[in-house]
Amino acid sequence: MQWVETTGRTVEDAKEAALDQLGIDASEAEFEVIEEPRTGLFGRMRNEARVRARVKPKSPRPKQERRPRRTRSRKDDAPRSGGDSAGADSETTDTDDEGSAEAPATKERPARRRRSSKPRSASTNQEGSAMSDEVVNVDQQADIITEFLEGLLEAVAIPGTVTRNKVDDDTIELAVESDSNELGLLIGPKGQTLTSVHELSRAVLQRRAPGRHDGRVRIDIGGYRRRRQEALARFVTQQAEAVAESGVSRALEAMNAVDRKIVHDTVNEVDGVATISEGVDPDRRVVIVPASE
Template identity: 45%
Template sequence: MEWVETTGRTVEEAKDAALDRLGVDERDAEFDVVEEARSGLFGRVRQEARVRARVRPDQPRPRVDRRDRRRRGAPAASDGDAGATTPENADASVEAKAETSGDRGRTKTPVAPSATRSRDDDDDVPGPSAAEIGEQARVFLDGLAEVFDVDAEAEVELLDDITVEARLTGDDLGLLIGPKGQTLAAVQDLTRAAVQHGPRRGARLRVDVGGYQQRRREALARFTNG
């Protein structure tokens, strides 16, 4: 088999060009590097590489197009791949799942009897007693004082059958009162939410911190009485 001579910017590029001309794989060819590539200034190629190549004499093969070899080298689908996912059956699977989901979405969910109760029904259920509300409020305010790291003690007074006042007494409680009692109002709402659950009828809860509410009531009474 006669030799072919090719050039390239590198030896590998020259070899690839020779393989294209011979139409064989690299393992079926033999090469002779005539000249190595040389680089000039700024990485420019000063001299291209030059190689000679031919088909190995002991294993001559007919000339074929390398592109045909690549196509023939691609693995063929086997019987085991029959169940592999393809774009067509993937779309069908998605559509089937969508239909199934739609059927599930149309299924009526049974409503529990308790869910049909109205707020009026809840109003008829008696809530905790004033004593129970007061004790829960006392425990909550003690915990709140501990969280805020203030020296205070919670106490409870039953004002009447349905009204209870929880008081937090101590020194330096301005942090829990806030400007114009805004923080105190938030503490009262928070305490009510913690101890009074739902709209059921029960005791009314008031919260005072450091006697702030009491002083306001006394000032209002003096103003009213003139």
Template identity: 50%
Template sequence: MVESHRRRARAAPHGGRRPSAGRRRGADVEWVETTAKTVDEAKELALDRLGVDEHDAEFEVLEEPRPGLFGRTRGEARVRARVRPVQPRPKADRRDRKRSGRGGGGGGRGSGRRPTDAADEASTTDEEAVPAAPSDEPARPSGEGRRGRGGRGKGGTPRRDAAQTTADRPTDGQEPTMSDDVTVEQQATMVEEFVDGLVAAFGYEGVEVGTRRIDEDTMEVHVEGADLGLLVGPRGATLQAIHDLSRTVVQRQASGHHEGRVRLDVAGYREKRREALTRFTQKVADQVKESGTAQVLEPMAPADRKVVHDTVNEIDGVRTTSEGDEPRRRVVIQPD
């Protein structure tokens, strides 16, 4: 169940740590199994389905193609993969890192990154799969877990410019950083502060920036208000760029182990995109089943490809493969 929490005031100290709600540890991470002509292609397909980078996954080769006559191969490669489980660090090592990471003064906030969740909103072959950027959505009333941006010019202390949180940071090693485990809540707080400053730099009024929990491993920083199309951009390109910048901010302010992941959404764009892409994929899958002819979709980001793979996986009679290299990698829906 989605739950929200209110951010602390900007002047509040950040010395305390919140309870950890990081990724599940151990062997309960779900495995996915893929087949392809080569082991590398099977691994790429598995990464698409998991929606993560290669260094965040572990693989097990179940079967390799066998050499045949005249240099040909027989059979297919079969691979299974899963998101790499997080192993707890020894307590002694944690204490050593905690002492070394906190010796330069307090105030450093921990954060982290999960590159798996950062996908740009790519084009598809059907207009239904590309919802228009929101432009006239009315501002929602302020609620728990959100921070309003109204009344900024009435004597309040101005926030730091968004650029100060990235480019103007000292580089002489004196900036305090957290080198212990960094919880997903701490990461979300850092992303929220960065986005809040960026929204101010854009000159928006009456816009709310807040956080909410999606599941045990995931929190979302969301921006709500009117006329936010500028923050979304064509097919989500600007939203993806802001997401990438927020990950950079997190990396610069934390050097410890990062738990969970934080995603960013503006005016509900990503959810609308996901729903539209699911409908589009179902439509194309039906066409493939009727015609018996494979269809190649336009290049997509990893997160969008994962939506396509997951949708087709629930439909009998069709299957998916991926072809090409980033950023032009695409999904092929073909008869099973």
């Protein structure tokens, strides 16, 4: 994925701006701090913080191989015969009688049980499934998630189809369509079930293809995301035009990273206004401000 570069009064502000631009959560992003913020005379800001970010490549981290332990050489721990023991006792008694300064014999340690020094393979994870550094391209990811969605439709007994739409070189959208009114069960209130379906698909993808995932696969069910995006864009356009006319900033309700990206992209098409983000997730919101601010 390509890097995006953003600035802010602090490093955290710059990171949040990058998340808004990418439309992802912090757990899915990789950051590099290019420049720390600097203040000048009287505490005035000289340079803003500058960071760059991109979607983090998804690849499982292999376990570090365990270093084999050193094994001690085994001593001869065969038991002595009774006669030898008696003879040794007799010799000790004789030397004691003679007043010898010879040190007493030390007891031999019993041989330890050797632990296996075979190193663990780094090619397996905790669940025993094979891990791989192989790159899984976006088309292969879409194949796996399509199979999952078709199985989900069959499991809930909803007739439907899954259509693939290529948004760009790095993004594919899978649209689940059906004439059944029950498709709303997979959307849920405010798209919550749809979000859960998306998370489940990512878990299935990670299990089926544990490599490095390049690109992104989005899921839309019943056109919900498309309608949501169009409605949000119309609302934001109205708010942006009002700010441009009145010169007074307007704060929108808290939104997730995907919706905030729609807001930023929409406002960029309106002259005389700009956007800033405030707060932290899940209460982070976008504020539409006059461009002169």
